[in-house]
Amino acid sequence: MATYKSISLVQRPSDKKIGPHLFETKELDIPEVKDGQILIKQTHMSLDPAMLGWMSEDRESYIPPVELGEVMRSSGVGEVVKSKNAKFAEGDKVMGMTGWQEYVLSDGSGFNKLQSGVTEEMALCVFALPGLTATTGLYNFGHPKEGETIVVTGAAGSVGSMVGQLAKADGLRVIGVVGSDEKADWIVNELGFDGAINYKTDDIESKLAELTPDKVDVYFENTGGPIQHHVFNRMNAHGRIVVCGMIADYQADEPSAGPNWIPLIKKRITIRGFAMPDHWGELPQLLEKLTPYVQQGKIKYRAHAIDGLENAEKGLNMLFEGKNTGKMIVKL
Amino acid sequence: MATYKSISLVQRPSDKKIGPHLFETKELDIPEVKDGQILIKQTHMSLDPAMLGWMSEDRESYIPPVELGEVMRSSGVGEVVKSKNAKFAEGDKVMGMTGWQEYVLSDGSGFNKLQSGVTEEMALCVFALPGLTATTGLYNFGHPKEGETIVVTGAAGSVGSMVGQLAKADGLRVIGVVGSDEKADWIVNELGFDGAINYKTDDIESKLAELTPDKVDVYFENTGGPIQHHVFNRMNAHGRIVVCGMIADYQADEPSAGPNWIPLIKKRITIRGFAMPDHWGELPQLLEKLTPYVQQGKIKYRAHAIDGLENAEKGLNMLFEGKNTGKMIVKL
Incomplete structure (x- = not known):
């Protein structure tokens, strides 16, 4: 047998x-x-x-x-x-x-x-966890608007690369944070991101300032790590922070500290954590949202x-x- | 003259x-x-x-x-x-x-x-900044539901005391955090809160656990300070955190660290900072919401x-x- x-x-x-x-x-x-x-x-x-x-x-x-x-x-x-x-x-x-x-x-x-x-x-x-997670997080909670700036961490990852391409197709300025020059090259030259930060080698603060002249409206968080405080400090009023992943902290003995909450008041910011299993009931609507981008060739993976x-x-x-x-x- | x-x-x-x-x-x-x-x-x-x-x-x-x-x-x-x-x-x-x-x-x-x-x-x-701030924060962002548990910091303060009384009138379990026994006595025995924590003298973790057997659904933050981490760790899934004030940190040289964001994902929590000036346009609706509670004698100050x-x-x-x-x- x-x-x-x-x-x-x-x-x-x-x-x-x-x-x-x-x-x-x-x-x-x-x-x-x-x-x-x-x-x-x-x-x-x-x-x-x-x-x-x-x-x-x-x-x-x-x-x-x-x-x-x-x-x-x-x-x-x-x-x-x-x-x-x-x-x-x-x-x-x-x-x-x-x-x-x-x-x-x-x-x-x-x-x-x-x-x-x-x-x-x-x-x-595309049509499984990564794409559905990207679609849910970006549209249900990120509320992206044409002309705004989004920063995506883990930008070469399965979710981050989708989020960035969707936002780019919607007319946002899209900056990705990655951990290697190869990934930076891929998201900018293949996926069409407006800029990339290599958190391992770049001076994060100055690079972020240079790449986000109008600061940050949507922050899509896939990683956590020290970059978090830099992006948080650069948020615009009424900014939306979507917390999808914190991979840099999952294996830490002591998870790193988050930002103090005073800027949340001053800038009236929303932070929203989410997980896909809450949203399986929205699958038809999510696929309806996602599929046209794929059909129009706007999503590479x-x-x-x-x-x-x-x-x-x-x-x-x-x-x-x-x-x-x-x-x-x-x-x- | x-x-x-x-x-x-x-x-x-x-x-x-x-x-x-x-x-x-x-x-x-x-x-x-x-x-x-x-x-x-x-x-x-x-x-x-x-x-x-x-x-x-x-x-x-x-x-x-x-x-x-x-x-x-x-x-x-x-x-x-x-x-x-x-x-x-x-x-x-x-x-x-x-x-x-x-x-x-x-x-x-x-x-x-x-x-x-x-x-x-x-x-x-009642009808100026404190009451309008409480009404906006609790209803626009806290989404309180009968039977849920809310923790309010700065609970004897002008905003916190209003938030707690509104939530109590709506059938929530209401726990207030205060800085003196006199304030604790006032919110419990005069305002009808279900419990009070004196953050200066109580063992916060055990007192909070005792007073919130069903954990915390809404956290209305007026103060910041060490209590923040305890309440944050006790949030239920789909909890709402409304950040209205951080008075413990306003005068600090270095604002204290916030909580790590991993629980935001696990529990799908929303944190929302707000400030009243964004909401003056909603004044008629806010007064319409607030006034009946006052007329029914449910709001003391x-x-x-x-x-x-x-x-x-x-x-x-x-x-x-x-x-x-x-x-x-x-x-x-």
Whole structure:
């Protein structure tokens, strides 16, 4: 009988470090498909910074943690290789919460077929968590207006690169903060950002001042770190700060201090934290908003693919080290 | 010819300390009233924490600073003692931006007559800056819901005491943070708050936990200070933080650090800073909201009155030292 690999979470990252000791790989029999079910062979699996939170014992967060012994949570794309469900045909490509496993047995709920013309990578880079998160954060909470200035941290990341391109298409001045010259080059020369700051090598304060002559109206935060205070201090009156990620602090023993709140009053600023699971109910509207930008060729993306389920843990660490160049995907 | 006293700002509080050296008192001739003008004899003048900002050289704030040599800005109530303006009769009691002076010559714009039954103290404590600020902050940004828990800092202050009473009338659990047992007693036993924390003497963390068994949905911030981190850590998912004042930090050389932003994502929290001048256009709606609570006897207030324009500077310092018990008013 044929078998497949499945990776479960068996220990929590108590020191916030991700390593092989947290996981257990099992070799399981490929299950029988019963009436109403489909069997999906996963081909492309998404790796996301949120996974560190999902592994942690934090029942206050926006979704419950993965239980110990459960298959590690992830989204992904796969092919239906066997179907006893009238809604799916063998050969369909579907996207959904697949988990860290080569095969998924499902009743089909939560899985959607890819639209024609949408590749597996485009599905995970644009129409899954990154694109929907960017669309929700920018439009629900950033309220961008033509002619305004937006600063995006983690600007070469899967969400940040989408946010910047959407804002650029809407006529904003778009400045991205990145951690390498290669990423700076990509967002400016490929994606069309108006400027980039390399937080590792630039003099942040003077570079930010130079690139934002009209200061900052929307601040889309994906990273945290020292850049936060500089951007915060440069906000305009009635500015909107959208807090989507704080990857620089997720692994810190002691999270870094935030800015004092006096400027929030003086400048009447709104800070809004959000997480995508609150917004799945808005999926049709979000896709309606996002799709035209993609169809008009205004959204570029790049995947950083690694091979093999056994390398998922290494890929996740690359995300936290900022070593990925594009949306992290595991090809199976 | 009769004269009157007028106090001008002549120096900025560069060290954020308020003292007599910042002001100059002039003895001026009571001016002649021309067509269209009214002469107001100020009887009750308001002192507010915002004044420190108005004195400072900060052109980024929500209203421009008082220029050096200008009469110090304030709101107040007075009696029209001479009128050549058809809209006002001699004897009318009016409220508006009076400034630190005994008499005000005006074309009447920006001055409103007190409604019948409204005393001078009620006008300044309820229907002026404190009440309107409380109403705006609580309803525009706090979105209180029956059964939720709200924590108000500066709870015995002019704004905080109003916020707490409005929220209590709306069926919330209301906890106030104050700086003395006398204030704690007043908000609980006179105003009907569900509990009080004396931040100077209580063990804040355990007292807060005890008083907020269902944690905190709305946090109305008037003070800043160490209490901020405790309340922030106790917010529920989808909590709203309304930042109205940071009086503990206004005079600090180095404003204290704010909380890290990770919980904003996990709990999808909104932080909103605001200042009343943005909302004068909503005055009719705000009064429509606020007035029924007052008419139904749900709003108590207390004024802390001091006598004589020459004591205004001392009164202002009492505010920053937390020594006032009630809305600071100068009686002239």
